[in-house]
Amino acid sequence: MSYDDEFMRRAKYISDIAHVELDEILRKVEEYIEEMGGLIKPDGALSLIAMELGVEISSETVKKPLLRLDRLVPGMRKASVRGRISKIYGVIEYVNRSGERSERAELRISDDYGQADVIIWSQSLVDEVKRGELREGDEVLLSDVRVASRGGRIVIHLSSDSKIEVLSRGVAPASEVISSTEEIYGREGEEIDFRGTVVRTFPVSEFMREDGRKGRRGSAIVQGEDGGTIRVLFWGDKASYSENLKPGALVTLRNFRVITREDSVELHSTLRSSVDIEGGIETIEATVLYKFPEEASLLGKKFLDILVEIDGELAILRIWDKWVDLLRGMEPPFIVRVGPIFRRYDDLLSLSRSGNLEIVEIVDRKVKDIEKLARSLKYKRVPIGEASDGFREFRGTIIGISEEAKVSWHCPLCGARVSYEYGSYSCPNCGPLERAIPLLYLSLTLDDGTGVARVMVFGRNAERLLRMSTEDVIRRADELGQPFHSIPTDELSAEILGREVIVRGKATYMEGGLVKMVLDEIEPVNYSSEVHSLIREIEELWLGAEGNENSDG
Structure with a gap:
């Protein structure tokens, strides 16, 4: 019969205290199991042997078995778990029950079987986090912890009686930033980082909580690289983020929780959430060479893609609504001053919907055969x-x-x-x-x-x-x-x-x-046209190769 390391450690302890050979202890375990017809487990048999020999196995003497994260159950106390720190959210200020300002630290650990949030209430352990003694990638042992749930997710709580031991230092995992809305599905309850373009923002509203206090909520629609959109909600003091967002801005939403609503998912802010707004080019001068046909979104928002030359580089710039009206009837080429501009996830430049466009100069010449070039560039x-x-x-x-x-x-x-x-x-x-x-x-x-x-x-x-x-x-x-x-x-x-x-x-x-x-x-x-294009490509390849040979002498 084979036994795990924890069982053998306990058996060795009993053997040392009772001065009985270890093999004899193991033989007695097998006897007990056989006598009980397999109704007793090896751990139970070992406890009976310890009682027979007068050996007391206290909680201090025998280390509690380590629990896998997928086997944690709300209500457990004095549990021990081991895992690797996958994310440190940092120290969060809060007001305790006495009305005093205090601090707690939050992080996430994972093992081969799952992951769990960790909340540290002990000030001495919070100080360890503040001093940087715990790092992402570290393998840690958490002892004497309490297990609870929050929003249906397992949460490990560390009080003043709990301990954290760093077992080994590791490399911090690469920060995963999701940019496709399809990747969000199936991550219910997880906190993720998401990068996308703001499509629409909504005014901040106030509501009454169940306890009679006022709450604030803001929201926005953000589009991912896959073209899908997702609703983002900002709660409490995080609602101010939505007031600072502008359509067209490229943002990274950090530590937002995935919430499922029937057939769709949403991202909700938490106390740890933050928003990075990527800056764009403030104002540029560009020469408009070609205008693509006007288009309109499902909601009737007009937009127009234009081929522009900026400091010798060609690019496609998208403008919106009143700026489409401004350029209607204008024949390229002409020079505009425009900004702020953002580079979208699909590599188009986009004028912020709060931006400005000004016609600077009409260029008195025509650009021939520009339509095909514009299409091939876009x-x-x-x-x-x-x-x-x-x-x-x-x-x-x-x-x-x-x-x-x-x-x-x-x-x-x-x-x-x-x-x-x-x-x-x-x-x-x-x-x-x-x-x-x-x-x-x-x-x-x-x-x-x-x-x-x-x-x-x-x-x-x-x-x-x-x-x-x-x-x-x-x-x-x-x-x-x-x-x-x-x-x-x-x-x-x-x-x-x-x-x-x-x-x-x-x-x-x-x-x-x-x-x-x-x-x-x-x-x-x-x-x-296709044949002419193919012939031209072959000629360019042939002449290019011939030119290279001539240049070599």
Whole structure:
């Protein structure tokens, strides 16, 4: 029979005190187990032997077994756990029950089986944290701790009787900053760092708590690299963060807790939360060389992408609303003074919605053949199998189309998808609504031989493909008795399936090698243009190689 190290340590202790050979102690253990027909465990048999021999095993003499983090249960006392410090949140001030200001320290530990938050109440141990004696990456032993729960999560409490022993120094784990909203799902209860672009902010509101005190709450919508958005809530004194956020700003939200709300997730501030706002370029002068067609978001926000030259570098700049109106009718080239500007996650420059744009000078000359250059700069042509996130251009064959074109309904305030129950709409962010905005969509599957892309077609692009307005689709769905406003795409499928096309839009690399693109433009392949482009590429390669040979002598 084999025994673990803790059992053998206890047996050795009994052997030493009672002056009985260790083998004899182990033999007696097996006898007890056999006599009891296996109803007693080795630890119980060892305790009986200790009683027979008059050996007292006190809590001070015998170290309590270490518990795995996944086996901690609220209500445990005097427990011992071992783990590695994965995050130190720092020292937090609070007002104790006596009304006096005090301090506590909070950190997180993990082992091979789970993780748990740790709250240190002992001032001497808090001082250790303040002096930097505990570091991220250290393996520690926590003794005489109390286990509780907070929001359904296990929390380890250390009082004045508790001890912390550093078993080994380790390397601090790399700070993980999540930038995709898809990565947040499945992390319920965790505190994470999230990086994204502020899309919308909401005014701070006050509410009454259950204890009669006033509370404050702010909120914002933040967009991740994958194009998905998430609602962020700022509670209490953290509500001031939302007042300082501006749409278009790139932010890193640190130590925000993941909260699940039905089919969506939210990020909620905690006492440890903070927000890093990345600064942008304050003001620049740029020459506008080309204007892409005006576009509008689901909520009707106008935006315009323009090709600009800044200090010899070409870039795409996105402007909004009134600045779109200002440039309407203006023919490039002309010089503007604009700012503040932020670089978005998709590498576009964006004018902050609180920014300013001023026309400085009209340039009296024309730029020839700039449209193709502008498109190639905004939408990089790549094979689907080599695609990365960003604005891309694919050439491929349509091998599939969704069986139905559908209409989804969205909140006119924040753009979130709404539900329809009992004759009214409800937004997960804004609550009950009197109306909702319809959005027509369908999907295409594109294959170029290197990979497959799922092309999502929304709004006007979907209307152009179907040759039907959104209102026509809704009426047709009602005629067909479709409560969710969907119509078959049989006619469109027969028309475009098997066609070779060029698509442009925002691409996102998905798991399993699939690429998703939100369509901006679609057009049939112009084979003459494609051949000329290919010949030009070959000539450049050949002449380039020839030039290199000549330069070598």
